Amino acid sequence: MKTNIIEFLSITKTWGCEKCGSLYLKHDKSSFCPVCGDKHVQEINTNTQYPEIELILNFHKNVQDYEDKIQNFIQPVKFKTEQLNLNTIKKNGEWVFFPFWLVDSKANGSWKAEFGFNYLVESSVEHLQHGEWISQKTNETRIDWKPRQGTVEKEYSNISISALSYYNQLERIFGSYNLSNDNKSLTDYQFTNQITLIYPNIDKNTGWQFAKESLIKKINSDCQSAAGAQHTKTFSQQVQFSDQNWTLLLLPYFVSHYSDEAGNPYSIWINGQSLRIQGDRYSSPAKGKQFGFVFLLISFVLFLLFLLFGYLSRMSDLVAILAFFSLLASIGFLIGSIYSFFYPSNWNKKNTNTFNKAG
Amino acid sequence: MTQANWTPPQDFIEVPSADDKIRVWAPIPQSELSETSHTYNCPNCGAPTKFDITTSGLSCVHCGYQVKPDSKNIGKAAQELEFRTETIKKADMSWYENRNQVHCENCGANLLVEKNDVSVKCLFCASNKVILQKAPSQEFYPSAIIPFKTKPAQVENSILTWLEKGWFHPKELQQNAKINKLSPIYIPAWTFDTDIDAQWKALVGYERQKRYYDSSSKTWKTKTVIDWCWEDGQVKETIDDFLISGSDKIQDHLFVNISNFNLSDLMEFSPDFLVGIKAQLYSKHLPEAWNEAKGKLREYMKDACYHDIPTSHVRNFSLVADFQNETWRIIFLPIYIITYIYQQNTYQVVVNGQTNQLAGQKPVDWNKIWLAFAGLFAPGIFAAFISLILLVLGTPGLIGLLISFFLLVIGGIIAVSIYQKAKASEKGS
Ligand SMILES: [Zn+2]
Ligand SMILES: [Zn+2]
Ligand SMILES: [Zn+2]
Numbered sequence: 001m002k003t004n005i006i007e008f009l010s011i012t013k014t015w016g017c018e019k020c021g022s023l024y025l026k027h028d029k030s031s032f033c034p035v036c037g038d039k040h041v042q043e044i045n046t047n048t049q050y051p052e053i054e055l056i057l058n059f060h061k062n063v064q065d066y067e068d069k070i071q072n073f074i075q076p077v078k079f080k081t082e083q084l085n086l087n088t089i090k091k092n093g094e095w096v097f098f099p100f101w102l103v104d105s106k107a108n109g110s111w112k113a114e115f116g117f118n119y120l121v122e123s124s125v126e127h128l129q130h131g132e133w134i135s136q137k138t139n140e141t142r143i144d145w146k147p148r149q150g151t152v153e154k155e156y157s158n159i160s161i162s163a164l165s166y167y168n169q170l171e172r173i174f175g176s177y178n179l180s181n182d183n184k185s186l187t188d189y190q191f192t193n194q195i196t197l198i199y200p201n202i203d204k205n206t207g208w209q210f211a212k213e214s215l216i217k218k219i220n221s222d223c224q225s226a227a228g229a230q231h232t233k234t235f236s237q238q239v240q241f242s243d244q245n246w247t248l249l250l251l252p253y254f255v256s257h258y259s260d261e262a263g264n265p266y267s268i269w270i271n272g273q274s275l276r277i278q279g280d281r282y283s284s285p286a287k288g289k290q291f292g293f294v295f296l297l298i299s300f301v302l303f304l305l306f307l308l309f310g311y312l313s314r315m316s317d318l319v320a321i322l323a324f325f326s327l328l329a330s331i332g333f334l335i336g337s338i339y340s341f342f343y344p345s346n347w348n349k350k351n352t353n354t355f356n357k358a359g
Numbered sequence: 360m361t362q363a364n365w366t367p368p369q370d371f372i373e374v375p376s377a378d379d380k381i382r383v384w385a386p387i388p389q390s391e392l393s394e395t396s397h398t399y400n401c402p403n404c405g406a407p408t409k410f411d412i413t414t415s416g417l418s419c420v421h422c423g424y425q426v427k428p429d430s431k432n433i434g435k436a437a438q439e440l441e442f443r444t445e446t447i448k449k450a451d452m453s454w455y456e457n458r459n460q461v462h463c464e465n466c467g468a469n470l471l472v473e474k475n476d477v478s479v480k481c482l483f484c485a486s487n488k489v490i491l492q493k494a495p496s497q498e499f500y501p502s503a504i505i506p507f508k509t510k511p512a513q514v515e516n517s518i519l520t521w522l523e524k525g526w527f528h529p530k531e532l533q534q535n536a537k538i539n540k541l542s543p544i545y546i547p548a549w550t551f552d553t554d555i556d557a558q559w560k561a562l563v564g565y566e567r568q569k570r571y572y573d574s575s576s577k578t579w580k581t582k583t584v585i586d587w588c589w590e591d592g593q594v595k596e597t598i599d600d601f602l603i604s605g606s607d608k609i610q611d612h613l614f615v616n617i618s619n620f621n622l623s624d625l626m627e628f629s630p631d632f633l634v635g636i637k638a639q640l641y642s643k644h645l646p647e648a649w650n651e652a653k654g655k656l657r658e659y660m661k662d663a664c665y666h667d668i669p670t671s672h673v674r675n676f677s678l679v680a681d682f683q684n685e686t687w688r689i690i691f692l693p694i695y696i697i698t699y700i701y702q703q704n705t706y707q708v709v710v711n712g713q714t715n716q717l718a719g720q721k722p723v724d725w726n727k728i729w730l731a732f733a734g735l736f737a738p739g740i741f742a743a744f745i746s747l748i749l750l751v752l753g754t755p756g757l758i759g760l761l762i763s764f765f766l767l768v769i770g771g772i773i774a775v776s777i778y779q780k781a782k783a784s785e786k787g788s
Contacts (some may be wrong), residue, residue, distance in 0.1 A: 109365070110365035119443055119444075119445065120443065120444040120445075121441050121442050121443055121444065121685075122442045122443075122444055122447055122685075123442070123682055123683065123685060124653065124682050125679060125680065125681045125682065126653065126657040126660075126678075126679070126680040126682070127677075127678070127679050127680075128657070128661060128676070128677060128678035128679075128680075129677045130677075133654075133657060135653070139444070142441070146385065146386070147385070147386060148383055148384065148385055149367060149368065149371060149383075149384045150367075150376070150381060150382045150383040150384050151365055151381070151382045152380065152381045152382075153380055154378075154380035154381065222378060222380075222381060223381055223383070225377055225378070226376040226377050226378035226381040226383055227374075227376065227377075227383045227385075228377060238365070
């Protein structure tokens with residue numbers, strides 16, 4: 001199936017986002033940045049090779065799975081802007097994959113640690129009830145700290161580290177991905193023209209610092225379990241790493257765009273694995289104003305009615321009651337009007353600009 | 360540095376690893392005692408040496424060679440151990456079951472020994488030896504010892520004084536009791552530390568005077584009523600070095616009465632202390648001893664909680680005593696045991712070898728007790744006779760009857776207390 005990727009890569013163009021600096025591969029024309037949603041993207045001439053893809057995280061491939069999420073997400077928005085509807089979002093949606101490095105390395109050296117070993121102590125609680133003693137045994141776990149030393153000679157494969165400098169920002173939008181092995185599959189995914197691949201922006205030199213850190217953590221936990229311990233107080237090592245191999249793991253997400261009346265872009269992102277949804281929900285101030293004016297007008301008419309009924313209230317009690325209700329209704333519509341004027345901008349403050357807020 | 364040029368530290372040993380790509384070294388564990396017997400001979404003349412209580416050192420009777428035991432004072436800091444489930448699993452294992460003989464490397468004889476004896480004397484060459492045996496777990500071998508402090512002569516004196524004391528014992532006890540040789544012995548004892556947090560709850564009654572109108576006598580009267588209410592409270596105690604005897608040699612109630620040991624005299628255990636002095640390993644195992652301690656401690660907590668209640672009216676008392684931070688250790692304690700025979704009966708006297716505290720059984724001359732009872736009741740009975748006669752004669756004797764009743768009651772109370780004392784003395788106190 002790798003041919004599929006190679007084929008896909010051979011017919012794609014490289015695009016770049018002026019705002020967030022992302023580089024990505026896409027088959028057809030790109031008009032939005034798949035990362036930050038900005039419109040200022042341009043085709044770029046580069047001879048940078050996209051690195052070898054080894055694994056893709058399993059994800060929800062059925063569009064239907066995403067629809068409920070989107071529907072529930074946009075449902076609470078009042079005065080939705082015209083394009084904030086399921087159809088537009090579906091139509092503009094695409095799958096995007098962002099990269100993680102998978103590093104393989106040999107580790108060879110020695111280590112020194114102070115490990116903690118759990119043990120149980122017995123204790124008891126004595127109950128005196130109705131003149132009789134009952135003894136109840138309890139257990140408590142305590143830790144023995146003991147020094148250990150040793151050697152390691154092991155090959156580590158697929159140590160995964162982020163290949164994007166802004167991964168933390170993405171994580172705040174997508175939540176964390178579960179990278180355990182059962183969730184990864186070989187690249188048997190049929191790449192369609194609808195997808196986008198984001199280029200790594202952390203190179204192997206910079207990435208190695210993170211990879212080494214993560215390898216040492218892994219060695220620490222391996223040594224801990226090799227020694228039969230449950231905790232680590234200190235761990236130091238003299239390990240040499242060799243024979244590194246770098247490939248990519250792709251993490252999928254779904255992204256869609258829409259614009260407000262003025263043409264400003266907004267994005268909605270969905271984690272392809274957990275289906276967690278985040279994004280901009282734009283409430284249209286223009287729509288709010290329209291409703292506001294209508295309500296204000298009704299309120300005014302009702303107020304006039306109140307004055308009229310008020311004037312006529314001498315004739316009967318019924319008219320007086322009508323006058324009272326007209327006043328109430330007038331006040332009600334006035335409040336509705338004020339609400340309609342101010343709701344959209346208030347709502348938008350909290351519910352748009354998601355990508356920048358994540359930063 | 361790669362694996363190839365790394366060498367483990369000197370005092371480390373390779374241990375099993377759960378990962379075949381990782382090798383693990385750990386500090387070499389302190390070696391466990393293996394079963395050995397150590398014979399003590401004088402380095403000067405080769406004669407057997409033994410520990411001399413009077414001089415607190417190993418000495419040679421033959422040439423006068425003296426040496427202090429190889430040990431130091433560790434006091435209450437002597438290591439205390441946790442109740443690890445692993446330790447407790449091993450606690451019931453017997454570690455001297457299969458042993459009934461010891462080989463004397465001095466003369467080659469095989470000696471029969473009592474299974475929990477630690478020190479023996481060879482019947483053939485008279486050498487003293489201390490048997491250090493392989494424990495089921497190192498921690499079950501006493502790690503500290505209180506050496507003998509009171510000298511045998513002192514102890515004999517206090518026994519003689521004690522035998523003289525009290526009027527209701529046979530008069531000729533001191534002369535006639537066949538007091539066997541004082542036998543110093545180290546007995547094993549368990550010490551326990553724990554914090555106890557006790558929460559109690561009970562219905563507590565408070566007395567109140569209440570006035571009420573008595574319709575039959577048409578007057579106001581007062582009566583006592585009790586108001587009940589639920590109360591609760593908390594008592595916290597820190598128990599330090601609670602002693603439980605590990606030996607079956609001396610009776611438990613006698614041990615309790617002489618257990619005023621001062622643990623700041625604890626010395627690091629050395630077999631030197633046992634040379635020529637009888638010493639025993641415990642026959643009461645840790646779980647058994649700890650249960651006994653807990654049984655006593657929870658009753659103690661119950662009393663402490665009751666003590667917090669200001670009235671004597673208590674109902675539905677319940678208590679939860681949470682034991683925390685429990686630790687234990689096993690130590691050797693110095694005790695003199697003396698048995699003496701009086702009129703074919705054997706009586707035990709034990710003396711604390713550190714504090715000279717004494718507890719023992721003493722025969723009672725019951726004839727003396729009955730005589731005393733007669734004397735106690737005589738005034739009452741006599742007074743009763745007189746007043747009855749006075750009554751018969753027609754003079755007012757009622758007051759006399761009251762006085763005689765009063766005298767009888769007092770006599771009775773004293774008699775009961777004497778009886779109890781005599782019984783306790785027979786049992787040992
Ligand atoms: Zn961008
Ligand atoms: Zn000598
Ligand atoms: Zn011998």
